[in-house]
Amino acid sequence: MEKTKIKEIKTVIVDIPIKRPHQFSTEKVSTKSFVLIKLTLNNGVVGIGEGTTPGIWWSGESVETMKLVIDRYAAPLLLDEEPEYIERLLQKLNRQIRGNAFAKATVEMALFDALGKTYGVPVHQLLGGLHREKIPVRWALASGTPEGDIEEAKGHVHSGTYAHFKTKSGHDAPENDARRNIRIAEGIRGRSTIGIDPNGSWDRISTMKWMDAFFDAGIDFLEQPLPPEDIEGLARLSAMKKVPIMADESLASVQDALRLATEKAADIFSLKIHKSGGMKNTMKIAGIAEAAGISCFGGTSLESSIGTAACAHVYASIPNLNEGSELFGPDWLADDLVKNPLTTKDGFLFVPDRPGLGVELDEQKVEEYRRKEEKGVLI
Ligand SMILES: [Mg+2]
Incomplete structure (x- = not known):
């Protein structure tokens, strides 16, 4: 043959x-x-x-x-x-x-x-098989105003498209960012929750000052508050045991994962296929997290249905993906590149079951x- x-x-x-x-x-x-x-x-x-x-x-x-x-x-x-x-x-x-x-x-x-x-x-069968057939998805609020974000979140919860959310920060001063996020969290309190992602743009002292207030506001997690290289700073924030600290930009390679786990610098790993060089490496990182008792979150590089399908196959195969995902790329784009785009229903993304990635x-x-x-x- x-x-x-x-x-x-x-x-x-x-x-x-x-x-x-x-x-x-x-x-x-x-x-x-x-x-x-x-x-x-x-x-x-x-x-x-x-x-x-x-x-x-x-x-x-x-x-x-x-x-x-x-x-x-x-x-x-x-x-x-x-x-x-x-x-x-x-x-x-x-x-x-x-x-x-x-x-x-x-x-x-x-x-x-x-x-x-x-x-x-x-593809999920090539990665070792399914752990789940659907993945919870958080929507990113980024309208530019707290009022707009609160309204958008309430709309999603009311219509049943998304149940929980993430906000983007770092465009403003840390103190203004913190106040804005607390306002959003309180605006949707009792119905939904947010995680905060400043993309590494805050500093240690500003972040520490707000940890009690974030805890009181019921913030789900603080994702990469500090610059990627400040692993010690992330460890200090994690040690405060207030809001769970998620590593994103600090985590790319399997070696990064081992260092973050060893230095107790994260409670959650944000996984992403692209930053880690592929699906196999992402599975290896999830294995290190599992051994260290760290939860995983299914991150996104804002893919279309092609990349989102790839992420879904990986995330659906990882047992310790306890924090859900942000696989909302296809919903965020105004159009797609496939004949069968992936969609979210009741806050979940269903993993494709056709051969390969499962998109045409x-x-x-x-x-x-x-x-x-x-x-x-x-x-
Ligand atoms: Mg991030």
Whole structure:
């Protein structure tokens, strides 16, 4: 029997509009960019994957760097290789390309989709099997005003789309951020709760001052309040035993996970496929968390239904995903790249059960949103 081999790898950048502008700590965005990868095997199967980042400010990678790294460096290393040797192929990429976790995760996603389609099983079966078939999803409130956020949260709770929420902070001074979040938490008290994510923009003293007030306001968690490198600061906040501390930007590699666990610097790990270089690494990180008694939260890089499906397969396979997820990407985007977009119902996302990632690419949408030209240069 002819061996299955990787025959072709192609990428394209797409820009998809979002429903409303989203305020991060550093920028406001109105479209989301993705690098879409198609990996064709000699058996005719086409695996798809997508790479996306919150922005170049988050980790230093962008869709443009991912496309270049995949086209120029990763693809030549993978052509003519057997996709079944996925662990060995990832090791090959790691030895020859330093860093670039988001680009590597994109390649791995397409490999898993192609393998799942070849074997006729959903990706979660390749990852060890399901622990749950649906995942709770938090919606991110980012309207820009506390009144807008309270109204938006109440609307979601009333209609049954989302039950709990996360807010973005860091755009304002820590004290103003803290007051705004407490106001939101009190505005929805008794009906719902929030977690706070300042994306590493607060400092130790400002954060410590507000921990009692956050506890009193019933804040669910404080996600990455301090800069990524301040592990000792996170450990001090965790030791206060007020609001659970979640590590996001401080956690990317399996080595980061081990250090955070050893130094007792987090109560919760925010998992993300892209920042950790793929699904396999994310599972390894969840294993370290499990051994250390740390809970996991299913983070998002704001993926379309393709990346969200990949996250769902991973998160559904992790026993200690005790804090739910924020897999609201497809709902946040104004359009999608697949014919069967993922949706949330009653605050839950259902894990696809078709072979591979379980989503079918819509070529018309890809053509519609394909980036044609940027500053006179075709990409
Ligand atoms: Mg975060």
